[in-house]
C-alpha cells in the first residue's frame with residue numbers, strides 16, 4: 494500500500510491510546526486509515542445528557558460563588574469559565590503531526606492563567622479506570638493545543654468525574670422522589686493531570702511511526718477481537734468460494750452469483766486510493782447496522 498502523503502491529523506484523545514496497556518500498533522494502523530469502524534456505537538444518549546448536567550452545575554456554581562466546591566481541589570480556585578472554539582487544531586513541529594482538540598471546559602484561575610477540564614461520567618475507580626492514561630494524554634494534548642492556539646496560558650488541567658450514587662439511591666429510592674419522577678444523586682470528584690508535554694510527544698511520535706508504516710505492524714498475540722475479525726472475513730470468503738463452486742457445478746446458478754457479487758461490490762466499486770481515503774473524513778456519517786436496523 495502507498496504511504497500517506499499528507500501529515501497525520503489526530504485528536505489528542507486518540508493519540509493517547511498509545512499509553513494504554515492494551516495498545517496495539519496493528520489496530521492503530523488500521524484505525525488511522527479507515528477512521529471509522531463498522532458496527533460502532535455512539536456515546537449513549539444518557540451519558541451525553543449527564544455531561545451537559547455536569548457542565549451546567551459547574552458553570553452555575555462558578556457564577557454564584559466565584560469558585561468551585563472545595564473538594565474539587567486543585568480546581569476549586571478556578572473563578573470563571575472562558576470562551577473557546579468548539580474544535581481546534583495545531584501543527585506539532587517536533588513530530589510533524591496535526592493535533593486536534595475539543596475541550597469540554599476551560600476555566601480561569603485567579604492569576605489569569607487557565608485550567609482545562611475534561612468531564613467524564615464514570616466512577617474514577619470503575620471499569621473505565623484502565624483508560625485513565627488515555628484521558629490524561631487527552632487533557633495534556635488539549636492543553637497544548639489551547640496554548641498553541643493562544644486561547645490563554647493553560648497552566649493546569651484535569652478531569653472532573655460525575656458519578657451516579659447508585660448505592661445511596663437504591664437504599665431509599667422514595668426519599669428522592671420528585672414531582673414527576675425522581676432525582677438521582679450525582680457526585681463530582683477531581684483528578685489533577687500534570688502537564689507533562691513529553692508524554693504527548695511520545696504518543697505522537699508512535700502514532701506517526703504507525704501512520705507512515707507501509708504495512709500493518711504485528712498485532713497482539715491471542716487478541717479475541719482479531720479472532721472475531723478473522724472469523725467475520727472468513728464468512729465472506731467462504732460465501733464467495735461457495736458461490737464459485739455452485740457456479741461451476743450448476744451453470745444456472747450463474748446469474749444468482751453475479752447478482753450476489755454485484756450486491757457485495759456496489760457499496761465499494763473499486764478499492765480507493767490512499768489519498769482519497771485520507772483526504773476527506775466523509776466516513777464520519779450516520780450508518781451501519783445499529784442505526785439502520787430495528788432491534
Ligand code: SF4
Nearest residue numbers: 517520712713716719
Ligand atoms: S490483535 Fe487485536 S488489537 Fe491488534 S489488530 Fe488485531 S484486533 Fe486489533
